[in-house]
Each structure stands twice: as C-alpha cells, then as structure tokens.
Amino acid sequence: MWDVLKADLTESPLTAIIRNKILASLETGRLDDGRDLPAIPFHQYMTLCLYHPEFGYYRAGFSRVGREGDFYTSSYVGEMMGEQLGEELVRLAGYYFPNDERIAVFEWGGGTGRLARQMMDVWYLASDRDGKMQDQEKGFTLALVEGNPEHRRLAIEELDEYIQTGKARVVTTEEAEDLLQCEQPAIIVANELLDAFPTHRLVRRGELILEWGVTWEEGKGLVSCLLEPISAQLNNWIQEEGHLLSNNQTVEVNLDAMNWINNLTGRLDRAMMVLIDYGDETEELISPHRMEGTLLCYYKHRAHSDPYLVPGEQDLTSHVNFSHIRQTAQKSGWKEIEYVNQKNFLVKSGILDKLSSHTISDPFHPIARRNRAIRQLLLSDGMSELFKVQILIKQ
Template identity: 30%
Template sequence: MDVPSRLPDPSPAELAVSAALSERIKIAVAAAQGFLPFEAFMAEALFAQGLGYYLNGSRKFGAAGDFVTAPEISPLFGQAVARQCLQAQAYGDTIIEFGGGTGKLAASVLTALAGLNALPARYLMLELSPDLRETQRQLLQALPFANELEIDWISDAPATPARGIILANEILDALPTAAFERDDAGFLERGIGVDDNGALRWQARPAGGRLAAALTERLAGCSLTPGYHAEINLQQSLWVADLPRFIDRGVALLFDYGGPRREIYHPDRHDGTLRCYWRHRLHADPLWLPGLQDITASVDFTHVAEAAIDAGLQLAGYATQASFLLANGIESHLQAAMAADPASAMRLAAQARVLLLPSEMGTSFKAMALGIGDVTGLTNFALRDERHQL
C-alpha cells in the first residue's frame, strides 16, 4: 500500500507543523545513536507535545478530517453501547471513557441512558488532546440533562478506583506499536533512522529485550517466512493491566479494528497492518509527513485477552461489532428512530449499514468485554459469542 500519488495538498501551516515534528524526530534519532525504535517514532508522530497528530489541534474527525469512527457515523452505536452499560451498571454508577474523540459516544450513551431513566452518577473522560477535551466539554455540557450527573475530565485514575464501566473505542490501536521483521537468522526490530539526504528511513537491527521476548512468546505458533514484517504492540498489555486502578469492579468495553492472532499474523499478511489516514485516504507509509496523519495497526485481540487474564481480569465477551450491535438492539433503536423522525429514515438506515455490513465495519471491528473484580457474565453481550476464536 504505497502513498497514493494524488493526496490532497497540505496547507503551508500543516507543512510547517510536520517539518517541525520531523526535526524533533531527527534529534530523537540522533539521541538514540541513529536508530529510533518504531514504537518511539509512533509515539512522537501521534503524541509529541503541540506537534504530534493528536496534540497539534488539527481537525481529525468527520468529513473535513481524516477518518470517521463508529460513534461519529451514528448515534445508533452509542445507543447499543448504552444497552450494554445498563446491564453493567449493576456493578457501579460510574462510566469512565478513554480517548473520547469529539464526545459523540459519551453524548449518545448518556442520551440513551437518560431516556431509560438510568443516568450514571458520574461520566469521567480521560483525553490526552486539549482541543478534543474542549470539544467534548462543549458537547456534553449542552446536553439537556447535564446537571443531573457529574461530567468531568481526568488525567489519571481516580484516587480510589470507581465501580462501573470503562469505554474505549479505537484506543488500543492508537497505542504506539513496535515493528519487526523476520530474516533467515531470526527476528529484527524495525525502527527509523536518517539517510544521507537527511530523510527519515526505515532501518532494522537484531531484536532484543522485551521485544524479543514478546516475539518469541506470542508468535511461536505463526509460520512467518524471511521477509515478513509486521507490528507487535508492547503497550496494550500494560494499558489493560492498569484498568483496575480506574474501576475495581465492573466491565471494560473495548472496540477496535482487529481480530484473533492467527488472522493478524497470517502468512499472507506479510506487510503487516499499519494504516495511515490523511483526508480519508488510506496508505501504509508512516514516514509520510509525520504529524499530519493518523497511524494505527490492527489489534491482536488474542493478546489483549491473554494480557487481561494475566492481570486477573475475566474475558467476559468477544464478538464482531455487528454481532454486538445486533445483540444490543440496534434494529429496534433504528426502528424507533425512524418512527420518531421519518425524514431521517434513509440516512439512519445508511448509517446502520456502515456499522453492520461485513464489507464496511461489521466484521473487521470487534467488541471485547473484560470483567474487573467480582462480576458475572454479560448476558446480552453478543449474538454470537466468539471467544473461542481467540
């Protein structure tokens, strides 16, 4: 997947941001003796203060941005998530959302729960981006029932863990990933260097430390031939193990692009799963104008499940997004919304198709529920429980 030749031109201001970030990355490469691990590069590209993609104030979401996510596509997504929350609210009255984007998921979940007379006591958002935090604040404070619950923004876990629900849509795939390559002798780590012309370039060196251990442990059953290269995330297990600091009894609902390990590391996928988005164009070159594009990689949900179990959590559910949404009443939400506003029927039906169809988001995105503390299974989690696929 090369960079498409006809990408829209970035503005001079955008080019200036990317140039400044590239300089910063080159300094980091020099400080790392000429080899910056890809994970460190991705952390800079997405989260460098004031310059990285998520922290430089650029427009990311929606038609004028770079990509759309399920809650941006339709409130039907949040209505189904709310149905699941309703059941999980038995464990506690707090919802904590990681990386809430423009706040649309929070708004649709809370609106649906308000309609069911089931607002939580608190909705807490952990958002790294100051401008997205402000966008969320404006949207949520304008909700007609905003003064009936506490809506707040946090930068770390509460002093005492809460009880209830964690929501994270497309967070796991934004956590910077390591990259590797297979050669005749074994595994190499992929990283970024600077070539003779001063440009950022891919490089490789023998894999060591945590990366080598993770490659040996996780990929033992995968038949990868020399030349194969892909990504392996070393941060997701730490993120999952940290969840009980936020909620010590309840359920974490995670939604992301990905699948079981054998699909992520299928021998035919020999170029990995890196995806970069700029103005709704998809390509696979993370070195193209750092800071202007989102960079993600598919989530190995087998690894997320293993990490959760190692951390003492329970794998309470795993299903395709379509199966999760159908089990949580998306059809009845759609019918009710169409009946309430017939003029929007076509638009709503089109939104539901994007969320559900296998050719759109229905099967490539997955939903996973992790139980934290003493919780029992979630009965309406999925129409088809696919935990056995992991």
C-alpha cells in the same frame, strides 16, 4: 492524484525534531546495503508522530475526526452506536453489579464527546421524554478521558448539559487515573483507543527476530532500518511467539495496550472493560497474506502505507491483537465475557428492532436517516465485521 499530493508533503514541523533525535541516538540501525547509521526504534518514532507535546498528531490542537479530520468513528454514523452501547451497559451493570446504585463510566480516548453524549441521552433523556428507561435503577456518571486539547474543548461543548448537572466531566489521563481510586464499580469504555497506541514492529530474518527502526539518510530523509531488540518486555514476546512468524514477515506488537490494561487493573477492584476496535486474533494477524503487517496511515480520509509522510500530520495505526489483550487481561484477573464482531454485537443488542417501515420520500426525515444509519453500521464496507467488541469483567 495521490502521487501529486504526496510530492508536496515531505516535511513537517516535526521532521527536524525527529531527525535530531535520530542523529543523537546511541542505537545503530542497519540499512539493506549493510551500512550502519544512528537510529531509533519505530515505536519511538510513532510515539513522537502521535504524541509529541507540541507537534504530535493527537496533541497539536486540531480535531482529527469527522469531515474536517482524517477519519470517522462509528459514533459519527447517526446516533445508533452510542444508543445501543448505552442500553447494553444498563443491562450489563444490572447483571454484574446488582447491588450498586451508582456506576462510574470512563470513556477512555473519548474524542469530541459524540459517543459519550449518545450514551448519556439513553441514560437520562430517554427516561425523561418517553419512559423508555423508567425501570433503570442505576445512576451513571461519565468521565470522558482525552489527551487532545481540541477534542476536550469540543467534548465539553457536546456534553455541556450533563456537565452542568454534575453527571459528566471531561478530564485528562492523569486526572482520570486519580478518579479511578473509588469504591463504586467502574466501566471502562474504549472505542478505537487501542489502535492509537504506538506499536513495536518486528520482522523475522532467518533465525533472527529483528526490530524495525527509523534512521535519517542524507538525500532521502526518514527511512527504515533494522535494529537488535533491546526491550526486555519485547524480548519476552519474541521468546513466546516469535517462532510463529514466517521468514521476512513483519508484525506489530502493541506493548503499550497491554501496559494500559495492567495500569488500570492496579487501580480497580470491581470493573468492566468494553473494548471496541478493529483487529483480530493472532492466527489471522500473522497469516501468510499479512507479510507486511497491518500498519496503515490516514491523511485527509486517504489510507496509504508511507509512515514517513508529513510526520505528526497523519494518523498511524495498526490492527489490535485481541489474543494479546485477552492473555494480558486474564493474567491480571479479568475474565472475558464476550468477544464478537461489531455487527453481531449490534444485532444481539436489538438494533434491528429499531428499523421502521415507512413510505417517506424525504431522505433527511429522522426515520429515514435512522434506518440509513443502522444499515450503514451493519453493512458499510465490511467494517462491522472487522471491528470487534471485547468485554471483560473483574470482580
């Protein structure tokens, strides 16, 4: 079935734009047969696929999450992820920022606003309805940061009641960076953000570390090739860690995620960063069973490995290297205070206490749905072990 679908998905509005970029490139890539053709680095290709201003996957004006999109996030499994995270932020803010009455929360890459609304319901509606958070002493404001215009529209609808009362706003990246210039402490929440940054892809060939590129071959279209790495930052990584790769092994290097952390660091004096994403440590990501790297593509909830299928209309993503994130953050003055998988994070935050015993036969009853959401978050497909929660503090 997938082969039949794939046969009909070979061109997209972005294909011609990428082809012209390649043909105009001054860089040269080498094919397996030894031919040299104009090429661009895979990082540039992935950037165009995801963030081209008109046809990029995250810029084209479509919602990319949920049933009608290509993937789900944990906030789509009931309300529990946002509820647990919201309660944990109250606890952490009370411990690390005890003398501050106001906390500015920025959910970076907040999508359609579901996670933000779930957190804000904890901070405000729970207190209003049943006194659950009556001892909460801090006021939280939230800025949802999102580049996809359709996601921003949906987020404004999702957060409407909080926007009307001045507790929330929906902003672009540029607007968020201006808002970060504030005296009060900030909490940055990034749920499945870092995996959406374009990555460089490197491969070891004998004694050389080369960069995967993309070229255009007549009769075949977009194909892979090899380039000499030219980025100074990338070559620094090669000098430090390139020797860890096995021969013919491919690895993704997410320099954009590291640069994002450094950019935030320069704008924040006192802050906390909560990163939730799928990934692992360097040792796992370059282990022998990962010779091809971790790049995956998602189209209509189907995972596959062809990044050249319908450019701009499928998601391209790779595992986050939390070792690199930790090293980058520590060099910039951050301290890691927690690093666990999502399952352990949820259990430590008390999610099991919210399971209810019942004899209700209606599967759509709120109690039954809540229990099912908890089980799904903790047990579904092992994803709760694959996802990690990394919390960093800068004071």
